[in-house]
Amino acid sequence: MKNTISIIATIALLLLSSCHQEGAYQESLEMQNESTPTTVEVRSTNDQSKTSAQKPSYNHLKIIKTADAKFKVKNLDSCTSKAQELIHKWNGYVADMRYTQNDYQLENRMVFKVPAANFDQLLNDFTQLADFVDYKNITSQDITANYVDLTTRLETKKEVKEKYDKILRSKAKTVEEVLKTEEKLRVLQEEIEAAEGRLKMMQNQVSLSTIEIEFYETVAYKKEPESYVITFKDQAINSVGYGWGFIKGAALLLLTLWPLFFIIPSVYFGIKWLRRK
Template sequence: MKTLSKKFNFKFIAICISLLVVGSCQNASYKEDFAMETVAITESYQAVDGSEATGTVANTPVQLKIIKSASARYKVEDVKKATAQVKEMAQKYDGYISDLRFENNSYEKQNRFTIKVPNTHFDALLDSIASVSIFTEFENITTQDVTEEYLDLESRLATKQEVKERYEDILRKNAKTVEDILATEEKLRILQEEIEAAQGRLKYLSNKVSYSTVQVDLFETVEYKEEPESYTKLFLDKAGSGFNFGWELIEAIVVGLLHIWPLLIIITLVIMFLRRKMKKK
């Protein structure tokens, strides 16, 4: 009996130890799997974040320098009224009218003017002007990309300014003789002219980019009337012409007498002298 109880106790202990070992192994494998999963998530996040950052830097666009211009012709009901409305629109969008020309003939009245407007308001102004028309004859929009020229000028300008600074440093420290001073000053003069030319071109391009040009033609049709081949004056017209002629004749006589006043005085004196002689006789 004792032998059997010992065997039973040994088996029971062995089974408990086996269960403990299995349980510990499962816990250990669960922990390892959790750690591996955490590492995988971290690496994946870092990879995505790095790729997004790289893509953002690579896709950063250069600020484009675009010159916009447009020309359009619109039919309106009243040219004068439509012109006043367009002027108000230009002021609303911080623009101004740089040129205006009015034409009137037997077929139509036309107002042609040029508007300078900030580049950001270019499209809005065109849409607003089109809203006052009853018919759009044409609209032409053109763009000119000067980004490459602008960046090239900026790069050249920076280089020339650096060279100018070096020449100025040479002039202050190393130029000893008159020949060296004159040669350095000549180089500086040429560089200054090139720098001013580049700055002027950059300023011109900046103004063209900042302010777009819109040329607008507003016109209204009028009823055609043929000009008469001959014109007959009415009585009032003839009376007015006669009155004007009479007044002009009086003016001419008075002006003519004023021109010959010395002769009139001499004639008057001669007549008075002759009359006295005749009285004495």
């Protein structure tokens, strides 16, 4: 009997132990499942920070952007007005506008200047005006190397100019030395001004992009008549004009001959008076 009770007690202890281990295992799994998303999220955040840190920056580059396009529109006059509104909206201006027409279409070629930051937005707005896009080309010219080189040369020339200024003030004693130093300073000043003008022009080209667009509207071709027939109404109007012209001509002729109306009666009455004597 005692053996049976001890066996039952042992089995009960084993069952309790296995249940406890199973519960602990389940809790461990739940904790791992709960912690797993947090780990993934942290890794994802780290990846994004690394990606944003590796994203290149082009702010230091000097790029001249230009666009050339040809758009077909439904109404050329309306499109021209909308294009002018858009260029003012994006703080630009119309640099050139040429309107032409022929038997088949109306054309308006426009050149726009717009800040480089608004280049893409304005070009997209212009594209929305088109009923059909014949072509649209975008060109980017990188002048960073030329700009940096010219800037370095300018700084060097300014440093040399400062040295010549010191020489002129302190070391140039004779008239000949003063004249030579002033001549070198004059040449350096001209080169500095030319370099500064070049840099300013390059900066303007970078800051203001150019968009050249040809808007056109197709029109129905009207064939010219081979012969023109004058109607009776037109003939009557022309006849009245001719008659009025004849009257004016006759009146002017009489005014031109007014001396004869004075001389002929005078001669006639003079001769008649002499015969009476």
